[in-house]
Amino acid sequence: MFISSNAWPIQRPIFVTLSIAWQRCYRLTRLGMLAALFFSGSASGETSATDSPTLSTLNALSDAVQALARRVHPCVVKVVAMGYLREEEESSDQGAVSRGQNSGSGVIIDPNGYIVTNAHVLSGADHAQVTLPATALSADREGWSPGVGKNLTAQVVGIDAETDIALLRVPETGLPFLPLTLSPPIRQGQVVLAFGSPLGLEDSVSLGIVSSSARQFGPEDMIAYIQTDAPINAGSSGGPLIDAAGRVVGINTLFLTESGASEGLGFAVPVDLAAAVVEQLRHTGRAVRAYIGLDLRTVSPSLAAAWELPSVGGIVVQDVDQEGPARDADIAPGDLIDSVDGRPIANLLHLNISLYRASADTRLELGVLRDGRRLVVPVEVRDREPPISQIATAVRKRSLLSQFGIFVTDMNKDLANELGQSRGEGGVLVVATLGETLALGETLEVGDIIYRMNRDPVTSIEQLRQLLSVMKAGEPVAFQVERDGRLRFVATDIP
Numbered sequence: 001m002f003i004s005s006n007a008w009p010i011q012r013p014i015f016v017t018l019s020i021a022w023q024r025c026y027r028l029t030r031l032g033m034l035a036a037l038f039f040s041g042s043a044s045g046e047t048s049a050t051d052s053p054t055l056s057t058l059n060a061l062s063d064a065v066q067a068l069a070r071r072v073h074p075c076v077v078k079v080v081a082m083g084y085l086r087e088e089e090e091s092s093d094q095g096a097v098s099r100g101q102n103s104g105s106g107v108i109i110d111p112n113g114y115i116v117t118n119a120h121v122l123s124g125a126d127h128a129q130v131t132l133p134a135t136a137l138s139a140d141r142e143g144w145s146p147g148v149g150k151n152l153t154a155q156v157v158g159i160d161a162e163t164d165i166a167l168l169r170v171p172e173t174g175l176p177f178l179p180l181t182l183s184p185p186i187r188q189g190q191v192v193l194a195f196g197s198p199l200g201l202e203d204s205v206s207l208g209i210v211s212s213s214a215r216q217f218g219p220e221d222m223i224a225y226i227q228t229d230a231p232i233n234a235g236s237s238g239g240p241l242i243d244a245a246g247r248v249v250g251i252n253t254l255f256l257t258e259s260g261a262s263e264g265l266g267f268a269v270p271v272d273l274a275a276a277v278v279e280q281l282r283h284t285g286r287a288v289r290a291y292i293g294l295d296l297r298t299v300s301p302s303l304a305a306a307w308e309l310p311s312v313g314g315i316v317v318q319d320v321d322q323e324g325p326a327r328d329a330d331i332a333p334g335d336l337i338d339s340v341d342g343r344p345i346a347n348l349l350h351l352n353i354s355l356y357r358a359s360a361d362t363r364l365e366l367g368v369l370r371d372g373r374r375l376v377v378p379v380e381v382r383d384r385e386p387p388i389s390q391i392a393t394a395v396r397k398r399s400l401l402s403q404f405g406i407f408v409t410d411m412n413k414d415l416a417n418e419l420g421q422s423r424g425e426g427g428v429l430v431v432a433t434l435g436e437t438l439a440l441g442e443t444l445e446v447g448d449i450i451y452r453m454n455r456d457p458v459t460s461i462e463q464l465r466q467l468l469s470v471m472k473a474g475e476p477v478a479f480q481v482e483r484d485g486r487l488r489f490v491a492t493d494i495p
Helices: 020-043 053-075 271-284 301-306 348-357 387-394 413-419 461-469
Strands: 076-086 097-108 114-117 125-132 150-160 165-169 191-196 204-215 225-228 240-243 248-255 266-270 294-298 315-320 336-340 363-370 373-380 406-410 428-433 449-453 476-483 486-493
Touching: 053 076, 053 191, 053 204, 053 240, 076 114, 097 191, 097 248, 114 271, 150 271, 165 271, 191 225, 191 248, 225 248, 248 271, 266 271, 271 348, 294 348, 336 348, 406 461, 449 461
Parallel strands: none
Antiparallel strands: 076 097, 076 125, 097 114, 114 165, 125 150, 150 165, 191 204, 191 240, 204 225, 225 266, 240 248, 248 266, 294 315, 315 336, 336 363, 363 373, 406 428, 428 449, 449 476, 476 486
């Protein structure tokens, strides 16, 4: 999970400065818990260590954790992804990428070889390799020996950067697996175990509790994570978070740290969200992102006071996409939305959960408050691939224009809206560079939208490749690009 900073930062770990006092408090708390356990026996007047109720309790706990680890271990894999990864943040070119690899974890969720991991583990990867534990297959299979895992090339079924969930498949059947099924609600204080390959150390498990069952990093965040103090380190990404019954309750995703190592602030994507995304990836190869065409925000106490609303809660419409389904349903800026399909919603997260689960070409019944009137407005749900996923997919070998060391993707309406394209339509977007280029003269930069090469219009990657294919090394070329909202020409030579 902590990925080196040369990983593509679409979904990457978040690092914040935490006080040394927090670390000490955390450690003292753990020591205090252990001391309480050990001294409780003596406080009750017990004198025999072998007969101590405390010892019996600890032995029972130890046996239960061991049994659970034996059951889960065969289902947890190591994932290594190779490809073009973003260079260190200290690089002078913040859009530069280079060949490298990421390491993470995964969990087998189906006996036919389907494996869930994190999207950031696979970001920019050409291919992925999965190491199955030796216990994942019976020892009598050809090529297997006790204690030796098996490396397999994995097919990338689909990646969803927004939720940081990805799906792989390996060519094996009859594998042990842990299904992604809905479990009882997660509770604060619940005991959980985190499995994975932290820092590349395969077959690792850590024990902790749920620190928070729904942690958001900001009021408008799209995901509420499970926070745990079970140690999660670099390489734990994609491993399962397991409850005491052996059920997957989350997919380990990120941690907050001051030192770069785990400090008891780990976070997992809840299993219900992961399961919904995996189902879409499995059937369509990508996550189906429901779209209703609204710019929304949660009603804050200040906004509620300014508008003299009876209570805080719900969400307010800030703007409406003029070509979106909400516009067709006559939703207007200033409308308050407080329910979806009859279920009350308190914030933007609740609406996002409904959108994640909605299918295209269905309708959501939005409860709307407008000028003191309560309305129920049906809004059509449309499917739109997030622009960020298109950019992530573009960083692949097939989108590399090797002559100029750039990765490109075709512009479309969604990307144009996301990037604020203002000087033209169509074109090709530069999404990353290889850092060093052999071209002489000026260079193309990340964010450039290429409209013309010499005097020929550029409408797609394939057309740009065709134009370049007839040119020889040393010939001059001039690109017309939009950069920071202004048109300019970039002149260079074919290397």
